[in-house]
Amino acid sequence: MTLLADIVTVLAGLAGAGFFTAGTLGLLRFPDLRSRLHALAKADSLGLGFVSLAVLVQADSAGTAAKVVLVWLLALAAAATSAYLLAGEERP
Amino acid sequence: MSALLPAAVLLPVITALACLALPRRAQPISGFLGGLASAAVNAAVVVAVTSHGVLEHHMAGWAPPLGIALRADGLAAAFVGLTGAVGFATLVFAASAEATTGRRTGFWPLAMLTWSGLMGIFLAADLFNAYVALEVLGLSAVGMVALGGRGAPRAALRYLIVAVVGSMLLLTAIGLVYAATSTLDMDLAGQRLTAEDGWLPLVLAATGMGLKTALVPMHAWLPPAHAGSPPAVSPLMSALVVKGSFYLILRLWLDVFPRNDAVALVLGVLGAVAVIWGGVLALAQRRLKRIVAYSTISQVGYLFLAFPLLNLPGHQPAMVSAVVAMALAHGLAKAAMFTAAGALMLGTGTDHVDGLVGAARSEGVLTAGMILSAVSLIGLPMSLGFTAKWQYLEVALQTGAWWIVLVLLTGTLLAAGYLLRPLAALIRDSDTHEEVGQAEIGPRPAAQRWVPLALGAMAVGAGLFTTDLTALTSIGWG
């Protein structure tokens, strides 16, 4: 069982890292604020999801697993709200 | 009996809580009563130390090095007594009129928190606890300075930055002492600290406390803070708050750090420069409160001038009583001078020297208070200032430190210069051909007249009790 868990952790971790890099590339390359926000909010949230999955599999108790998921959900909500606020600042 | 010590620190906090809860109208009454009770506890501590010797209280029942102890020896009792006297007198002055406490509410709770911070420092026997008490003192003093008029918030902000940098240097020194001696208790650390471990924390702590005590060249923040703050805050700042950080470096010097001649000499020379430079700057000032603020810088120089003499083993007890006498004399006299200057400013609306010409005719008592405090600040015979300088001279002559004798004399002349000029303006009539008109002073409440006189009289009268003061300061060692 642990071997499977380790494989999932490694794969999910790599996927997460990939999405984070994509998000950062988007931040650097995209021309205006809104497209950057788009890249960051989406890619990083998904990356965090994969990292949470990687950690979730290694969690020893249900409590820790629930906490990891809670962290992810809160991060999603925060990312969405701050992206909305930042986008709202720059009305065309 | 030793339970008195935490009470001395916590009673002002309870008063501050009461004042914070009450609206501004009711705060003077509760502050006055709290100040009275705190002054009584301070007096009780001084009496207890003179009768029972050193008092020590282990907080939460844990003995050092694990727990925190509060300790009151003769040196601490002297400063506790000073805080009681000057603190209570200033609160009486502040209760006289709301204008003395600045535009905003907040003077009374902050004044009591400053009192608590001072007691926390004077009675501290634990290094980190002294740091936290210093922060209580620093933050409430910054708060009080900020209550003043237009320029006060900027001066308070500058003072805040100076206070924090000073405390961080002290915190680094405490970390070094803890690393070298595995204890935070002052006495234990003093026993274990060796000379080659001790020089770096000493340099850091001395710089930090020199910064907070406005020792030249780190003095620029003091005049705007002390002169710009409300009339009831300036005496607390110059007479007491500045003494808190000086007491801490003196305590660390005597109890914790091993002898270090180089640092002693540097502090002494800086003190000498402060005496002269402070005096010269005070001469150049045209505003009364600024003259008194620069006089603080000069008088602080005297305190640091004692370090080279403190360092000589044979003369330590005599020199400690000299420093304590100087600190007490400056505390009483400076509080008298600043309360009088505040009262004059509230009466005439200005503190420019030319605006006060001939004010003595209608405010004789106030001027008498200022004259008495000038007598002690200059160090004329029979005042406590004089006996303090006399003790300095004795030790300096015995050890052949001629440059200190020279600095003492020059300082006395400079003090005479910058203090007599405003006094002369007060006393003389405005001559007919001068364009400066006679100062009309609004009627001053009784407290604003008699508090400066009382403090000035204490500054001069205390000169008679120097032997008792020396006996008090030698309790606990020496």
Added chain:
Amino acid sequence: MSPETTVGPLQLSLALALIVTAAATLYSRHRLTGVVLFLVFGVFLSIYWGVIGAPDVALAEAVIGTGVTGALFGYTATVMPRPAHDRRGSIARTIAGLAGGAGIGAGLGYFLTRAAAAPPGGSGEPVGLTGQATAAVPATGVEHPITGVLLNLRSYDTLMEMVVLLSAATVAVAFAPRSDAGSSTRGGAPASEQRGPAAPPIVRGFVSLVAPVVLLFAAWLLFAGSTQPGGAFQAGAALAAVMILVQTSGVGRLRIGPAMICLLLLGVLAFIAVGLGGLVLGDAWLLLRGEHAGTVTIALECILAVTIGASLAAVFLASAGRRR
């Protein structure tokens, strides 16, 4: 992660990140970039504290040093975006500043390392009070050593620290925005200013979703403090975070009124009461031993957390309240 092990790649990269972010924060052109970089520095510092084996300090740095301080800076920097006289520092000055700072830092580091490397004077036993402190903790009624030190062995330090917070809160009350201080507002501030402009609905939704979770987190932090990292300060700061969120998003309306002032007094009053109780029952101020020591400590921590939250929120209101 005992401190004696050699430095791994994680610690080294974190340390480097700390220095680089600090330099960037200090020499940033605009206020807002300075504040944002300060938040990044705070995150790195929290992780660094955790990695070197000081979880309590990491938690405190995260919640207080970065969270609340970040909110204070963030809000003030946005309310006053352009400093009155913004002088463009030249590149040369920046390089000189960095070089000077690094020089002084290196000198300080050299002397400190030399002082720290020297064996402790005389006494051969290991440095620090670890042995004695951990031996004494069981008597304090809490298992976690840090909480034991903070609320029992050195509880007087914590009491004086609460007085520092009380002092900051008093300054906040003195500088409360006029409309809050309860004194008669001349002509009354316009209604909208009273409630604060309502934030966009998505923010209000986010806050009403997140606030209960953070409150729960604060309560959990408080009770975890007796057995694992946590305690009154971190819980109080989380409480302050909720108050700040509620205020800025317009979901609720906080003002420095009598209720807030009452909360500000409670903590120090309770601590002094416990101290007096120790004197009356035992023979020393703040004495707290015996079987009910644990429960008294937890009760005290609850009140302290509320006061710490109220104090930090009062400071936020005074520094970020709408005056104009």
Added chain:
Amino acid sequence: MIELSVASLTLWTGALLTGLALVRLLTVEDLIARLIALNLTGGGTLLILVGLAARTEPVDPVPQALALTGIVITVAFTGVGLILVRAVDDDERPSRSADGRAHGHDEEANA
């Protein structure tokens, strides 16, 4: 990796931070940048404090408690600092805060 104990790495980081922040603190004009530099000096000093003392197997609880107290004190000072920055800003920009002056009419004890 480099032969360096975590404690001395903490010490070196703290020392460098304090050095950088102190120099900037003394040279910068903008008040908020000054308060940020103050916070960084605080962080550096606490790193030094724990770095100096943290050389036992389970990290010594006493310096951790001191560092915790240090963080709380730093936030108290920063809060007051920011309140004062707002007060300074009110004083020096009367034009923008027309009603801000409304409450300043009562007699001021001038400096």
